[in-house]
Each structure stands twice: as C-alpha cells, then as structure tokens.
Amino acid sequence: MRLLENHLKAVNTNWERHATTDPLWSILTHDENKNSMWNIHKFFETGKDEITEVISYAKKQSLPLNxxxxxxxxxxxxxxxxxxxxxxKEVYGVDVSPAMVNKASEYNKHNDRVSFHLNLKSDLSLFENDTFDFIYSNITLQHMNKRLAKVYIIEMYRTLKPGGLLVFQEPTEIKSKFKILVSIVYGIILAWRRLVFLLIKAPYIEMHYISQNEMKELFKKLGVITLHVRNSDAAGQWFNGLQYFITKPHLSE
Ligand SMILES: C[S@@+](CC[C@H](N)C(=O)[O-])C[C@H]1O[C@@H](n2cnc3c(N)ncnc32)[C@H](O)[C@@H]1O
Structure with a gap:
C-alpha cells in the first residue's frame, strides 16, 4: 500500500509540474505545439472529434448508451x-493535479453541468457505487504503473451503473521483436530519467502497459462483461494498445 501511495505522490508531483509548465502540450504532445503553441480552440476541437467518434462507434456496435x-x-x-x-446531462472530471483541475474549471463553458474534482487518493471513494452511465478514460492510465492503473480500473467499474458503459484505453505491449530485452532497457532508462527529472524538478512523460492476459485476468476476477475491444494508437509509436468497452451485469443477470 505504501508503494502505491508513494507512486501516486510521484505521479501527482510530475503532473502538477506539467500543468504549470506546458499543460496543453503535456496532454497532446504534438511537436509543433510545444512551448505553449497549442491554439486553445483547436485543442478543444480535438476533444469534440474524439468523443463524437467514440459515441458514434459505440452506437454502431449497439453498445449500451444512456x-x-x-x-x-x-x-x-x-x-x-x-x-x-x-x-x-451531467459530467464529472477527475484529476490528480490541482493546477489541471483549476485550469479545467476556468475553461468550463457548461456551468454546473460539468464539474471538476481533485482526487489525491488511490481510489475513487469520492463517488458512490453504481453512479455513472458512462465512464471514459484516455491517455491517462498509461502514465501510472500497472498496480495503480488496475486499482483505478476496479474503481471505475465499481462506480459504473449496472448496464452502463466503461471505455478506457491502455497500452498492451512494447512494439518490438525483442520485447523482454527492450522492456528491461526501457525500465532502466525510465528509472534514470525519473531520478534526473526529480533532481532538476522538471516534468517528464512516463509510459506503462498492462498485457492483454493480465487485463483478461482482472476482468475475470471482477466479473466484467467485455462488450468490445479495438486497437488504439493513443500510446504512440512505441506501444501497441487497446481500447476496452466493458459493462457491469445487472444483479439479476
Ligand atoms: C495526458 S493527460 C490526458 C488528459 C485528458 N484525458 C485528455 O485526453 O485530454 C493525463 C492526465 O491524467 C492525469 N492523471 C495522471 N494520474 C492520475 C491519477 N492517478 N488520477 C487522476 N488523474 C491522473 C494527469 O494529471 C493528466 O491531467
């Protein structure tokens, strides 16, 4: 538990640094938009395009949408x-970085229908069981270690209403013929970068993955119904990834 909390603290510190350095670029790391060069309108348009695509895809697949x-x-x-x-009707955003949450509230154009919440805990205890019809998470779980990511997947599932839809993306493996070797080298580079960036107090991008088999095991333990899975390139050129569409059975099922 202590290891988990220490990791969460490091994640919090790192994202707070991103949020106070170049927040939009830390979210969408397009080279040409580094150093605060994102056009805010275009940045938010990418979100609209993404959600429109996901909702229409879910409709096409006849997935449950309330x-x-x-x-x-x-x-x-x-x-x-x-x-x-x-x-x-109502949307809740949750983040581990106070500065991200503050900026999100400043940009909010929907008044009370949209609210932003800081969560510094390794759970989602700020929400009751069976609260949401739809839960979405993209390019977030990949930036924490898999122990912590799994805890949040369990928590998102707990807060999902029976018959609701949970959609999240997670890298599944490093793209390489020499996966074991590359993951060892990657682990060493990551530990080194972490140390250097912590010393110079600068933010850095940290990537993690959960293999398909581990995810299957987790879903089995939870009694999840997997409705659909598709490839996701959200983790960039070095990782293969999937987007999972899952639901929770009604008690009678
Ligand atoms: C790459 S950004 C993506 C933001 C948003 N999902 C988007 O696509 O526009 C990752 C976000 O996840 C947040 N984050 C990282 N770890 C978190 C955690 N344990 N709990 C909540 N948010 C977290 C970071 O603060 C950051 O705002």
Whole structure:
C-alpha cells in the first residue's frame, strides 16, 4: 500500500509540474505545439472529434448508451470532459493535479453541468457505487504503473451503473521483436530519467502497459462483461494498445 501511495505522490508531483509548465502540450504532445503553441480552440476541437467518434462507434456496435451522468477519469484541462457535455446531462472530471483541475474549471463553458474534482487518493471513494452511465478514460492510465492503473480500473467499474458503459484505453505491449530485452532497457532508462527529472524538478512523460492476459485476468476476477475491444494508437509509436468497452451485469443477470 505504501508503494502505491508513494507512486501516486510521484505521479501527482510530475503532473502538477506539467500543468504549470506546458499543460496543453503535456496532454497532446504534438511537436509543433510545444512551448505553449497549442491554439486553445483547436485543442478543444480535438476533444469534440474524439468523443463524437467514440459515441458514434459505440452506437454502431449497439453498445449500451444512456446519456445521464458521465465520468472522465484523468480529465486534464477538460478537453474530453467538456466534449462529453454535448451528449451527457451531467459530467464529472477527475484529476490528480490541482493546477489541471483549476485550469479545467476556468475553461468550463457548461456551468454546473460539468464539474471538476481533485482526487489525491488511490481510489475513487469520492463517488458512490453504481453512479455513472458512462465512464471514459484516455491517455491517462498509461502514465501510472500497472498496480495503480488496475486499482483505478476496479474503481471505475465499481462506480459504473449496472448496464452502463466503461471505455478506457491502455497500452498492451512494447512494439518490438525483442520485447523482454527492450522492456528491461526501457525500465532502466525510465528509472534514470525519473531520478534526473526529480533532481532538476522538471516534468517528464512516463509510459506503462498492462498485457492483454493480465487485463483478461482482472476482468475475470471482477466479473466484467467485455462488450468490445479495438486497437488504439493513443500510446504512440512505441506501444501497441487497446481500447476496452466493458459493462457491469445487472444483479439479476
Ligand atoms: C495526458 S493527460 C490526458 C488528459 C485528458 N484525458 C485528455 O485526453 O485530454 C493525463 C492526465 O491524467 C492525469 N492523471 C495522471 N494520474 C492520475 C491519477 N492517478 N488520477 C487522476 N488523474 C491522473 C494527469 O494529471 C493528466 O491531467
């Protein structure tokens, strides 16, 4: 538990540094938009495009969609949270960085229908069981170690209403023929970068993955119904990844 809390603290410190350095670029790391060069309008448009695509994809696949309440886990400045408000009555964004949450609240155009919440805990105890019709998380779980990511997946599932839809993305493996060797080298580089960036107090991007088999095991333990899985390139060129569409059975099922 202590290891988990220490990791969460490091994640919090790192994202707070991102949020106070170059927040939009830390969320969408397009080279040409580094050093605060993101056009804010274009930045939020990417969120609308993403959510429109996901909702229409879910409709095409006949996945369950109820447009009551939605949660955006790892909301950043609210790029996707606000886009969700085009579809859902109430939307909650949750983030570990106070500066991200503050910026998200400043950018909010939907008044009380959209709210942003700081969560410094390794759970989602700020929400009751069976609260949300729809939960979405993108490019967030990949930036914490898999122990912590699994805890949040369990928590998102707990707060999902029976029959609701949970959609999240997670890298599954490093793209390489020499996976074991590359993951050892990657682990060493990551530990070194972490140390250097902590010493110079600068933010850095940290990537993690959960293999498909481990995810299957987790889903089995939870009694999750996997409705659909598709490839996701959200983790960039070095990782393969998946987007999972899952639901929770009603008690009678
Ligand atoms: C790459 S940004 C993505 C933001 C948003 N999902 C988007 O796509 O616009 C990752 C976000 O996840 C947040 N985050 C990282 N670890 C978190 C945690 N344990 N709990 C909540 N948010 C977290 C970071 O603060 C950051 O705002």
């Amino acid at each position: 447009f009551g309440s939605a949660l955006d886990f790892g909301c950043g400045v609210g790029r996707l949270t606000q886009a969700l408000a085009d579809y859902f």
